[in-house]
Amino acid sequence: MGFSQGACMAAYLCAYLEEPFLEPIFNPAPHPAFDFAIFISGFAPTCPPIEHHICTKNVHVLGKTDTLVSNTRSLTLVDICINPRVEYHEGSHYVPSKASWRHFFHQWMAAFEPDSLKKPDDVPSPIGSGGDDTPSGAQTPASGTMTPRGAAL
Secondary structure, eight states: OEETHHHHHHHHHHHHHHSGGGSGGGSSOSSOOOSEEEEESOOOOBTTBOSSOBOSEEEEEEETTOSSSOHHHHHHHHTTBSSOEEEEESSSSSOOOSHHHHHHHHHHHHTTSTTOSSOGGGSOOSTTSOSOOOOTTEEOOTTSOOEETTOOO
16 A cells, blocks of 8 residues: 555555566565555656556545645556556545545455455445545645644644
């Protein structure tokens, strides 16, 4: 799981564990390829770019009002993934933490357990559960930053 720049780094890790010969420090692979990846407000690496599509099962979570990493920029990471799942939350540049999102993440990851009867694609979207998913005690101004409630603006 990676958020923002961490999602960019997670994309590198996925790519290099899938194709360890692409990066000498990963050849041979020090770890098997990941079962899944969660990219939140991420973007595709550009220096160096990833030379192949990421095959690791993945979900991308984007904030509808994210002004720090625009959805257009986030879609650069979506575009280099095979069969990406994209979910949007109502807020900006943060990891959604409302109960519906926590349940979604839990169910989606649990679907990778060997004895799971549910497939990751069968996990229902957290969208439509009602209410704002802004983290408790925070506001999301137009700038995309979070300000604690009651703090001087």
